[in-house]
Amino acid sequence: MAPATVTIASGAKWQDVAADRQRHRDVSIAEVRPPVPELSPEEVPLNTTEIPKKLLSEEELKITGANVEDLVKKIAAGEWSATAVANAFLRRAGLAQRLSNCITELLPKRALERAAELDKYLATNGKLIGPLHGVPISVKEHIGIKGEDLNAGYVAWVGQVAEDDALIVQYLVEAGAIIYARTTQPQTLMQIETVSNLYGTTVNPRNTTLTAGGSSGGEGALVGLRGSILGIGTDIGGSIRVPAANNGVFGFKPTVGRLPVSGWSVAMVGTESILGTIGPLSTSLEGARLFTKALVDQKPWLRQPDLVAMDWRDSAQFFPDRKLRVGVIYNDEVVRPHPPILRAMTELVAKLKGKPNIELVDWKPWKHDLAWSIIAKLYFPDGGAEDIVEVEKAGEPWLPLAKFIIHENPFCENLTIPKLWKAVAARDEYRTKYAQLWNETAETSADGRPLDVILCPAGPGVAPKHDTSRYWGYTSQWNLLDYPAIIFPTHDAVGAPDREVPYAYPDGYQPLSDSDKYSYDLWQKYGAEGYKDAPVSLQLVARRFDDEKLFKAMQILLEEAGLPAAVPA
Amino acid sequence: MAPATVTIASGAKWQDVAADRQRHRDVSIAEVRPPVPELSPEEVPLNTTEIPKKLLSEEELKITGANVEDLVKKIAAGEWSATAVANAFLRRAGLAQRLSNCITELLPKRALERAAELDKYLATNGKLIGPLHGVPISVKEHIGIKGEDLNAGYVAWVGQVAEDDALIVQYLVEAGAIIYARTTQPQTLMQIETVSNLYGTTVNPRNTTLTAGGSSGGEGALVGLRGSILGIGTDIGGSIRVPAANNGVFGFKPTVGRLPVSGWSVAMVGTESILGTIGPLSTSLEGARLFTKALVDQKPWLRQPDLVAMDWRDSAQFFPDRKLRVGVIYNDEVVRPHPPILRAMTELVAKLKGKPNIELVDWKPWKHDLAWSIIAKLYFPDGGAEDIVEVEKAGEPWLPLAKFIIHENPFCENLTIPKLWKAVAARDEYRTKYAQLWNETAETSADGRPLDVILCPAGPGVAPKHDTSRYWGYTSQWNLLDYPAIIFPTHDAVGAPDREVPYAYPDGYQPLSDSDKYSYDLWQKYGAEGYKDAPVSLQLVARRFDDEKLFKAMQILLEEAGLPAAVPA
The missing domain is CATH 3.90.1300.10 (Amidase signature (AS) domain)
Structure with a gap:
């Protein structure tokens, strides 16, 4: 019989609960045959x-x-x-x-x-x-x-x-x-x-x-x-x-x-x-x-009746002529991406530029800082009270980034119902404005067709140093809008041998915001060496419910750019 | 130039605002040519x-x-x-x-x-x-x-x-x-x-x-x-x-x-x-x-991005064999419909019973009283505060049925965020349970197919006497579940010459609830004479997002019952 789980409810300390969970994990791995090779920490390279x-x-x-x-x-x-x-x-x-x-x-x-x-x-x-x-x-x-x-x-x-x-x-x-x-x-x-x-x-x-x-x-x-x-x-x-x-x-x-x-x-x-x-x-x-x-x-x-009864549409029906109109965001105007990301964006756009099937359009990010203020409030309409209760129930310490998003989040507030409604209305207004801007892209199109997708960074940089991931904007933007999004690898990595040209911000760069300053300082501190080998990934975004269309657009975009649609083994 | 609108904001009394609105209405009607015939109140029959x-x-x-x-x-x-x-x-x-x-x-x-x-x-x-x-x-x-x-x-x-x-x-x-x-x-x-x-x-x-x-x-x-x-x-x-x-x-x-x-x-x-x-x-x-x-x-x-990007489906694709599985609710077990409604239900079911294309299945209403308690709370998460402010701002008197649904609604409560979440979770649980029951109807089907639609009353009676419409359950049920629903006329009316058989509750009828008692008393008080000429209508309901399917089912059902799909001129 399996030993009883050690829990807070039964009076254990959080450290004991954690140790028990880790023991349980190790036991489960030990059941694998042949045994999983052991490795001492020194054997694990960077x-x-x-x-x-x-x-x-x-x-x-x-x-x-x-x-x-x-x-x-x-x-x-x-x-x-x-x-x-x-x-x-x-x-x-x-x-x-x-x-x-x-x-x-x-x-x-x-x-x-x-x-x-x-x-x-x-x-x-x-x-x-x-x-x-x-x-x-x-x-x-x-x-x-x-x-x-x-x-x-x-x-x-x-x-x-x-x-x-x-x-x-x-x-x-x-x-x-x-x-x-x-x-x-x-x-x-x-x-x-x-x-x-x-x-x-x-x-x-x-x-x-x-x-x-x-x-x-x-x-x-x-x-x-x-x-x-x-x-x-x-x-x-x-x-x-x-x-x-x-x-x-x-x-x-x-x-x-x-x-x-x-x-x-x-x-x-x-x-x-x-x-x-x-x-x-x-x-x-x-x-x-x-x-x-x-x-x-x-x-x-x-079985889950709040889902939308929308059948999966065959991707083949989208882009029969393979013509793709792509909006491009290099920089959300809140936090400038680190140099490896901007380089990957630039290089990918350069690859696509000559392609007769691809039309590239600069997309001006519309108030992505406002978007963040809206979503950061709506994440915690109770001011984080429920999270706080659950964390503190165990006496476990607050970890830095949980603290950051709840305790240090300036938009996190215990709302009344009318305040919640106001925040939701602000969300809806933002969504409507973004939809309108997207619709307006039809006006600059030869055939009256709006953008199909937006190509943009997946974050302000490659994988950050531990405890420094404080800017969500490049991804949370599409949660606020409820737009489907795919992350794809560019097959580039920081400091790879063929990427030895120095990465740098423009001379005399002035940060766009406090968040940008934080991000800028990280790059100054760690640079390419600090992020060595980190993969460079990007993001492709489509309008709400265009999930199937997004997959097809992604496939076409990768093919046109000559990028594999899979990670090599 | 049109005269300025009389408003509360500009210091008018509510009576003056109302008089001005009615004047405006009358002026707009007076512009129609040839003039709309005048009628004195005595010329308007029942x-x-x-x-x-x-x-x-x-x-x-x-x-x-x-x-x-x-x-x-x-x-x-x-x-x-x-x-x-x-x-x-x-x-x-x-x-x-x-x-x-x-x-x-x-x-x-x-x-x-x-x-x-x-x-x-x-x-x-x-x-x-x-x-x-x-x-x-x-x-x-x-x-x-x-x-x-x-x-x-x-x-x-x-x-x-x-x-x-x-x-x-x-x-x-x-x-x-x-x-x-x-x-x-x-x-x-x-x-x-x-x-x-x-x-x-x-x-x-x-x-x-x-x-x-x-x-x-x-x-x-x-x-x-x-x-x-x-x-x-x-x-x-x-x-x-x-x-x-x-x-x-x-x-x-x-x-x-x-x-x-x-x-x-x-x-x-x-x-x-x-x-x-x-x-x-x-x-x-x-x-x-x-x-x-x-x-x-x-x-x-x-343009309204919270809508679902679902194209209108051609109704022809539904029921190619014209076979319809219809759940039937005569009585929601909270308020028994008045006799004219039950008679119409019974007669319609009788017409459909012999049809080889129609399979009728009794649908046991699952806790429609619970459904009402959930939705009646969720209508007013602020306890009706905003409505109360807006009504009282004008000094206008509360009308009986507005008072009923806000001031006398036992479920109406100014909620905190956690209480709102609890109420929403109760809604979702109810929806999931109803979906499960609907799925289970497949088990009683020869071909493993669940119900297509539910046939039920549109309300607890025909058009009520003024100020007596206090039971919403026959319609609000489908708002809580977000199921599409069509009201259709049976082309029957209370007291029509061919409907002179007496309408009555069973002898010794015991009301199911306070709401049922209220409804029962109304029938006892007014009877068929009181509701003379009121049309008898019924309701057809489909699962969430089955809007197109519902239209086709309605058409088939009317055809099978020999009822016109339009009101005679």
Whole structure:
């Protein structure tokens, strides 16, 4: 019998609760066969990404080197069994934990039972059970897994056990997925890094002095190390996209109401002013698309009735002539991106400029600072009271970035109902204005067509130094507007040999804002050497509900730019 | 120059403001040519519906006797000019005001200018400008009309002038409509009757001792008298459907997010817990469908970004085999419908029972009393404070049913943010449970298909006596669930010659609730004689976002039952 979980409710100290959770994690990893290689901290280099290649078998590397779309084909062809796939990912995920501290637990028993079922199904029926047959999917911890703890990063919540899989997990399993790993998240979930008192810090596997991002940082690091090729994250201000960007993988934040969130564990249940989303991180664009399509095709609105009953539209119907009108934001005029980001933007735009199918249009960011003031208020209509209660219940210390977004957030205020309405009305007014500006782009078009997508940075820089991710604007902007967005890797990295031209701000640069000053100072302090090997990622954004169109636009844009739509193995 | 509007802000008493508004209304009607016949109160019988036939010209009767779909055809064929159409409806609407007190103003100048434009367009281009070319559309007053007062039934708001047409009006005009009449609404808009201190009571043209319903009661009476064949109402608890039902016409409440509400004037801007909808009342089912399709086809989500970007689906794709699975609610188990409603339900079900295409399934209403307690709280998260301020600002007296829903509503409470969240969570739980029950109906089906629609009463009785409409449950239920619903006439009326069998409750009937006792007592007091000539209407409901499917189901159901899909001229 498993030992009882140590909890605050039963009188334990937060340190004991954390130690027990970590023990539980280690036990779960120890169940993997063959055993996951141990690594002492000294053996972990700054850039950890070569380690798996040294410690895993050739077959394991092949399997974990495949992307979702290929993996399914190989299983269908009988080349790999679901069991072999599950084992390979369990081992690589276990190793990813040693390298980046991204796992809350592995689920070898569940995974291997499911894999055996799938293998049997294929053998018996001669066909796949669904579009994700045999695809291992990793899951951010606050998304419920039947019979497992569900703490959402709050020490006080440890001991809550999910009665059932979250709805999204049920649908993915129905589509053939194997659930095998759960991943870390930060205290309160409201940080764009991943640090909790339960598990400590999830580091960036490309450079362990940098953050993996957050709040889906466990997913970011795990997918970055190919300990997963498809994971579930959640995003209310950048929490899928920041980790995807920091780790150089694909991440997709859908429009609210398209994917089911029922069965996740979050604070402030019942808030409606800004809604979180759930979506994939993946090593390939197609992996993210297949994930989304497999879910929408199951009509999740029939079970979670606040979802929108909108079928998944075939991407082929969009851009039949492949002509793409792309708005470009280099700089949101609040925080100027660090030089590596601006260089990547400039280089990508240069690649696209000559293409007859691509029309590039400068998009003037309309008051992104106002957007931040609106969303930062609506995140916490109770002034953060519920979060504060839950953190303090455990006596756990406040971590710097949770403190930053709640205690030091100048817009965070305990609202009355009329004040809430006023803030919501300001949100709606902002959304309407942005829609109007987007509509007006039709006026500058030869064929009366407005922009299709906006190309912009994914953040103010590459993966930041730990505890310095304080500017959400490049991602939260699209949560406020509820526009779907994809993060894609440029396959560039800071300080890569072919990128030795110095990065620098213009001479005599005057920061645009306090946030910009903070960002500028970071670059002056750390420079390219400090962010060495950090992947450079960018973001593509479409209008609300244009999720399918966005995938197709992303594909065309990558093809036109000559960039691969997958991360190399 | 028009005289300045008398307003509270400029120091007038509410009585003076009301008198000025009524004068303004009368002046607008006086502009119609030939003049609208005057009628002294003694000349208005209990059932007024024969009067227009006596006082209008044969051509006017022909034009106003047509339904939307036929009117457009006649105009296309050159049989009627848009100008003739506009004039006929202006006159009939003016007359409807004399009979039912349903108008806040006519817009003869705007209407005739638009009609002339349309006639010119057709003459020049040889084709219609849009799908609603020449269709006169009446508009509930709180939906903005450029340059006109926008008071939403609050005396204190008189003097606010709309800077532009509401978005829905802009789209309708774009589709070819003629805006020609504005209609009454009750104090606070939160009554299912239409009584305000500005205009008094809008009465039911079939029986002036009965209410026209509300809050779109002006539309209900006007369409009931064919002073309009297509009007815009709004509905957060039954405000399109109750007047449609009370007046024996079609009314459609769409799913939230399908039709644009931007530019309406309402209290509590920024509330999100229960959202109002906007939709048509019409003399024909096809009129309501054309209205909705013409709007959705213009992609209103591009200008009102909180709408859902869902194209209008061709109704033909639904029910290709014409097989319909219909859940039936006779009685919501909170308030037993009055005998005429139960008889109509029974007779309709009997007509459908033999049909091979129709499968009827009893639907057990799941806690509709709980549903009411949830929505009645969420209507007023501020405890009604804003409404109270706006009413009291003018010193206008509280009208009984506004008092009932705010001051005497036991669920109305000034909530804190955490209490609001709890109430919203209760709403979501209720919605999820109802969805689950609906899904479970698949288990009793031969082909694994859940119900398509629910057939149920439109209210606890036919049009009530004035000031007695206190039970919203038969309509508000579908606002809480955000299910689209259509009201349709059964072409039956209370006390019609072929309906002389006595109506009665079962012997020894024990009321189900206090609300039921109230309803029961009303029937005992007034009986069939008291509700004489009141039309008997019913309701068809579909799942959220099944708007197009609902129209097709309604059409099939009427055809199978042998009921016309339009009100006879």
